[in-house]
Amino acid sequence: xxxxxxxxxxxxxxxxxxxxxxxxxxxxxxxxxxxxxxxxxxxxxxxxxxxxxxxxxxxxxxxxxxxxxxxxxxxxxxxxxxxxxxxxxxxxxxxxxxxxxxxxxxxxxxxxxxxxxxxxxxxxxxxxxxxxxxxxxxxxxxxxxxxxxxxxxxxxxxxxxxxxxxxxxxxxxxxxxxxxxxxxxxxxxxxxxxxxxxxxxxxxxxxxxxxxxxxxxxxxxxxxxxxxxxxxxxxxxxxxxxxxxxxxxxxxxxxxxxxxxxxxxxxxxxxxxxxxxxxxxxxxxxxxxxxxxxxxxxxxxxxxxxxxxxxxxxxxxxxxxxxxxxxxxxxxxxxxxxxxxxxxxxxx
Ligand SMILES: [Zn+2]
Numbered sequence: 001x002x003x004x005x006x007x008x009x010x011x012x013x014x015x016x017x018x019x020x021x022x023x024x025x026x027x028x029x030x031x032x033x034x035x036x037x038x039x040x041x042x043x044x045x046x047x048x049x050x051x052x053x054x055x056x057x058x059x060x061x062x063x064x065x066x067x068x069x070x071x072x073x074x075x076x077x078x079x080x081x082x083x084x085x086x087x088x089x090x091x092x093x094x095x096x097x098x099x100x101x102x103x104x105x106x107x108x109x110x111x112x113x114x115x116x117x118x119x120x121x122x123x124x125x126x127x128x129x130x131x132x133x134x135x136x137x138x139x140x141x142x143x144x145x146x147x148x149x150x151x152x153x154x155x156x157x158x159x160x161x162x163x164x165x166x167x168x169x170x171x172x173x174x175x176x177x178x179x180x181x182x183x184x185x186x187x188x189x190x191x192x193x194x195x196x197x198x199x200x201x202x203x204x205x206x207x208x209x210x211x212x213x214x215x216x217x218x219x220x221x222x223x224x225x226x227x228x229x230x231x232x233x234x235x236x237x238x239x240x241x242x243x244x245x246x247x248x249x250x251x252x253x254x255x256x257x258x259x260x261x262x263x264x265x266x267x268x269x270x271x272x273x274x275x276x277x278x279x280x281x282x283x284x285x286x287x288x289x290x291x292x293x294x295x296x297x298x299x300x301x302x303x304x305x306x307x308x309x310x311x312x313x314x315x316x317x318x319x320x321x322x323x324x325x326x327x328x329x330x331x332x333x334x335x336x337x338x339x340x341x342x343x344x345x346x347x348x
Contacts, residue, residue: 028133062097
């Protein structure tokens with residue numbers, strides 16, 4: 001690096017940001033029968049000094065609009081003159097699903113947290129085409145944060161996933177860890193679940209943050225509470241800005257999350273699956289550290305009888321309790337549904 005080095009313009013898919021400026025535009029586009037074009041809205045905030053290129057995606061799952069809310073709240077607080085490096089904010093990553101208020105695209109049911117980026121498939125199915133238009137952002141990013149939300153605050157606790165097994169090298173693994181710790185919410189090390197529930201909920205390696213890490217871009221995935229509204233905006237906005245602070249992009253002091261991390265180290269255990277049908281009742285608060293074997297939820301049948309008690313499989317915490325991850329989140333559930341996810345506490 002030469003002293004007095006000046007920053008160059010930042011160009012992403014034809015969108016150009018000069019140093020110390022904000023550029024707003026779109027990525028890609030798929031045409032619909034009505035003639036409407038669905039595009040990915042993107043904002044590039046390009047600083048005057050060198051630094052990381054952080055990509056943040058919101059609404060990867062289309063109904064998780066809290067990611068869009070948190071990114072827009074972040075953008076309103078940034079001064080490009082004072083930023084180091086570059087923020088690429090893709091505020092709506094799956095516009096087809098976002099506009100349909102659905103988890104995946106209505107046409108092919110695919111969602112953007114599937115393995116769609118490597119290789120990019122610009123001539124593939126409609127959601128593969130959208131993902132291909134996102135890929136140039138990954139090709140210039142050094143770090144990646146994927147912002148998700150799940151269920152209402154009463155039934156979810158914020159957490160952040162890191163993917164040590166998928167990291168390309170120790171540097172990527174270390175960057176994942178410090179980014180996750182910086183968010184202010186509880187980090188959970190993700191591994192393929194031993195209980196076989198990976199077959200139900202998809203492979204860990206296919207998550208975009210995991211796949212990015214395999215390609216040398218340190219990626220983490222944030223899950224906050226309140227996904228279909230803007231209720232979870234603040235924990236997510238604070239997490240985004242705290243990651244930017246950790247990476248040296250912002251000078252302001254780190255903020256404390258309104259729903260701070262649970263003490264200890266945690267690793268993904270797997271999904272909670274019910275055996276009986278009925279109405280689902282949570283018996284313990286979300287985000288509480290619970291001993292293995294403790295009853296955390298109950299099911300009652302339509303005649304009012306208790307038909308099942310769901311126990312904590314390991315000592316740890318549940319980060320959500322939802323009727324069905326791809327469904328309506330109704331708490332009237334059939335047998336054999338993924339009703340929530342568990343992280344186990346690791347020994348020190
Ligand atoms: Zn999601």
